[in-house]
Structures are given as structure tokens and as C-alpha cells.
Amino acid sequence: MPNACNVVVLISGSGSNLQALIDSSAAADNPARIRAVISNRADAYGLQRAKAAGIDTRVLDHKAFEGRDAFDAALIEAIDAFAPDLVVLAGFMRILTPGFVRHYAGRLLNIHPSLLPRYKGLHTHQRALEAGDREHGCSVHFVTEELDGGPLVVQAVIPIQPGDSLDSLAQRVHQQEHSIYPLAVRWFAEGRLRLSEQGAMLDGQALPSTGQLIRT
Template sequence: MSPAHSHTFRPFRIAVLASGRGSNLAALIAARAAGRLPVELVGVFSDRAGAGALEIARAHGIPALALSPKDSADRTAFDESLFSRIAAVQPDLIVCAGYMRLISEAAVRRFAGRMINIHPSLLPKYPGLHTHARAIAAGEREHGASVHYVIPALDAGPVIAQARVPVLDGDTPETLAGRVLEREHPLLVASVRWIAEGRVRQAGAAVALDGRPLPAPLLLGPDQELHPPCESSTA
């Protein structure tokens, strides 16, 4: 390789925000190790020192940091401190994977178009918490997960992709959650890969796929790959 071409490739840099056990983080790490996700994981950040995600990160040599909200005067001050540290690792994308705090408007706007979240419902249905119990109580026959761009309004950003699962007779919130989680992992991996490859980006209040507005969310097929809605039935 000639010197002129020795530094042309820069891996797509991912920072992860997580508050819990880190199963989605583990899925990203596994996909990268298997060669299915062309990214560099440059940091994992949390609001909980005991989050399992931090242990997973450290076990794989990924820098990990927790800040306590109690050490800041308010949410804005906490986010300013946290996101300044995130900015220092120069992420191309921030992935909120089980991050359980509302993010201040200033922080969201600072990373507009570069922050995504995975949410356990078919948005716009059931933003917020307790999505599985709410879906069962409403008599839904279909449920799932969504990956969306983060905007200042809770779980209201443009939806990139969704995975759908049936709601079965006799389902409890726990059984339904388990079925959704099995699809959450490949959904997040595929969504991050398409963003890293430059196929997907936020375009104002919409999502662009290959430079064109996406009329409806991509759908995760049985092959664990994303497909435009018109192709999903044949995946």
C-alpha cells in the first residue's frame, strides 16, 4: 500500500448509551467480531455504575464510563457532562440501547441525526415504559421493536426500521418481552450496519434510504436482514 493510501479508511465510530444488562451491546460486539458490522466501538456510557453493559464493555476492551446523575444539579447539567465525554471519543453515531433516562433537548440537538434508540414497541404505538403489558392489555395481535432517530420528543423521532412479532394467546409481559428481544438484537445490528454503510440517514423529519425518502420503516425479515416494506413479505 502506498503512503498516499495508507490512512484513507476510518472505521465508523459507535458510542453506546446503556443503563441495564447490555444485551443489545453484546449483540453489536458479537456482530462486529463475526465481521457482520463494520464499526469501531469507541465507548460505552451509563448513568448507573452497576450496569451490566459496563462489565461487557470492559471485558471486550471497550472504554466504559458511568456518571451519577446525583452529582449534577439537574438533567441539563448531567447531560452536558456526560455528552461532553461522549463527544471526546468522536462518535459518528450514538446508540441508545436500553438507556433509561430522558435526554435533554440541548444534548439531542448537539447530536441531531447522529443518535438512534431502540424501543420495544411498533412506534408510534406505546412510547415510554411498560410497552409489552400495554400491548397485551389493548388486545394487540402484533407487537415488536423499532429503531428510530432521537429527537427532543420522547420516542417520537423518525423510525428507521421495525421487527414484528405476534402476540400469542396466554402471553404475559415477560413472555412477549422475550420474543421481542430475540428480534431486537438483529434489528439493531442491521440498522447500525445500514447507517454505517451510508445507506440510511436522517433527512429532517424523515429517513432517507439510498438518498431517497423512505415512505415507511424498513422491516426485519426472517433472514434477519432489513427490507423495504414492499419486499418484506418475500424476505
């Protein structure tokens, strides 16, 4: 088995994706080890999930800093104290500075609730329904300076059902998030997933522009 891969997870809210990552990393053959969970909100329920799993937690309130650069500099210091091989964004509701993204280039992953490049930003489920799309889903990607624009690793595709509501669609997408995010993190921890000049690479092969597609 590969050496342990130190992971730091950044959250702002309930941490359901964090819980999926915690559950996945508990497997004896998974080299991903979540060293710390850091939140910009002290009331984030994900902090309780981390503590219940015996994972170190930190809170860094962005409102206590004069501007985004100062916050991100402090955030880098807090993250790097845990010597991370990978930093995972799991509902971290902050736009990161270019300096932060460059510091973690090639070791920063995010999950987004749409089939990128469709529907970058917010309200993705509503936008998919309003557009009359037949399919929707979620995407794991490497983070670059372009918002929601980094190379795609894996996407889960689900059909939009007749009569789907905002809540029913969001719930089904969440279920897929909890499947593909631990998968991508494990690939990285096992040394199978890397970012190169050619984009995202899995097992030494360039992934397609869509990433690996998983249809349900």
C-alpha cells in the first residue's frame, strides 16, 4: 500500500461531503488520512463530525481579517502546519486568492454540484431545471485560478426525472457527491491521480476534458 497521504479539508457548513471522506478514509486499505478540518465558521456542523472522528479542527474567522489576502495568508499557515499532501474543499464558501491557489497547485481539489463547464457558480440545480436539461450531476476538479474551471477528474451524471423538484434533484446529486469525492481523493492518495501540463492524469493517462464519467 502507498504511504499515507495527509489530507486537510476546508469546510463552511454541515460537512456531509466531509463525512463521506471520513467514512472512506476509515478503510484499512485507503492511504488517505485526514489530518485536520479547518472552517471559516465556528458554527459549522462539520467541525462536530471531525471531532467525533478524532480529527484535529481549527477555526479561522474570515471576518477577523482585513481583506481576502490576509485571510488566505493565515489560512495557508494553518493548513501547512499539518504538512498536507492534498487540500480538499468540501463546501468551503470562500473565493480563494490566486496566491492561495498557486501555493497548492496540483494538490487542491473541489467538488461542484453541476456537470462542469455548465453552471459555474451558485444555484446550479435551479438553473438545470429552468433550462429543461435532461441530465445533471456533480464534478470533482483540480482547482485553478479560474472559478470552477480547473481540469475535471470525475463527473457523476444523473437523469433529471419528470416532476423533479429542486429538493429531490439536489438530494440525488448529493448522493453522487458522497460517492465520487472519496473516489477522487483515494485516487490521489494512491498516487494514481495527478495534475500535469496535459491536465488531469489517471494511471499515467490524460483524462478526457469531461473527466471520468460515471452514469447512474
